[in-house]
Amino acid sequence: MRVSGQGWLAAEVGRALRSRVTAVERVTGGDINDAHRMVLASGEVVFVKTDRGGPAGSFAAEAAGLDWLRETRTVRVPEVRALRDGETTLGRRFLALEWIETARRSPASDEELGRRLAGLHRSGAPGFGYVHDNVIGSLPQPNAPLPTWPEFYAHRRLLPLARRAVAAGRLPSESLASFDRLVTRLPSLAGPEEPPARLHGDLWAGNALADHTGRPWLVDPAVYGGHREMDLAMMRLFGGFDDRCFAAYQEVHPLAGGWPERVALWQLYPLLVHTILFGGGYGASVLATLRRYV
Known part of the structure; x- marks a missing residue:
């Protein structure tokens, strides 16, 4: 998929991770959020969820929950790579996580x-x-x-x-x-x-x-x-x-x-x-x- 189709999101994620987004692909993200697979110029691949009417603060809560589980060193959970749960430049929230090749x-x-x-x-x-x-x-x-x-x-x-x-x-x-x-x-x-x-x-x-x-x-x-x-x-x-x-x-x-x-x-x-x-x-x-x- 062309990056321009999700230009605002690519710009926000690239700014947060300090690397230009080179490719964006829509993936399954559940009933509440839109989700994308993004490839960065650095070679990193991330999973990015964007707000589609979910409650404010939900991404920050999810990120904190992942950290709370990870600190036990028992179950595997993805790393949080970037979070914008308040106002972004274009007014959208997102959560970027480590990509898991499933x-x-x-x-x-x-x-x-x-x-x-x-x-x-x-x-x-x-x-x-x-x-x-x-x-x-x-x-x-x-x-x-x-x-x-x-x-x-x-x-x-x-x-x-x-x-x-x-x-x-x-x-x-x-x-x-x-x-x-x-x-x-x-x-x-x-x-x-x-x-x-x-x-x-x-x-x-x-x-x-x-x-x-x-x-x-x-x-x-x-x-x-x-x-x-x-x-x-x-x-x-x-x-x-x-x-x-x-x-x-x-x-x-x-x-x-x-x-x-x-x-x-x-x-x-x-x-x-x-x-x-x-x-x-x-x-x-x-x-x-x-x-x-x-």
Whole structure:
């Protein structure tokens, strides 16, 4: 693709990385942002996301989340190469990341991912929450810390989204009473107490990549300190991970007894996110899960 077709973006990225952009190619970037592969005169290749209506500060939050995961030296995440999350010369925001030459994930790469994810979770977090709020998809994700996991899951995850879903007409108003009943039961449903784990926070199959050598990488995090079963429950909700991934995780960091009964409980959060963003049958899945636990 000719660079002139994305002249403003090429100029901004080149200025940030101090090298002229010689080629621009549009690539898949998800539902929220436009994305491009850019080649610089220096020989470097970068992945660049540009704002297409996402919330302000989301790129800065993503960059901070990648750094938070990287510092554990467990999972591979791309390096942040440039960030413009305020006003740029032409009024557009962007995030430039290390380019990963991807290939199809294999059972072997998923097995390595399971081991590395266990290491990430074992590295821990300072508490249940995070130093600042971030986003999941295009929705705000509040992260102000709370003392226990049941409190955090109730007041920073379930209740804010349940109220938002009702206000948007995605869930019936009477469902709020069911959520209130669930909140009172959470301490007995949440299983044995565990220390906070460092979570990716949005771990569906599209955010787990393999490079051309088969090594696994994680992208697009929505990080916080939480219960480690959250990441695993989301992985199971949408599928796409080989059984060897979960078996490898169990070998390194076995889950507490009764974990299968908690999977659907933790899936309520991503189901609420999808109910608000996409509607459809996700609301029915939320209501069915509520009935299971209350």
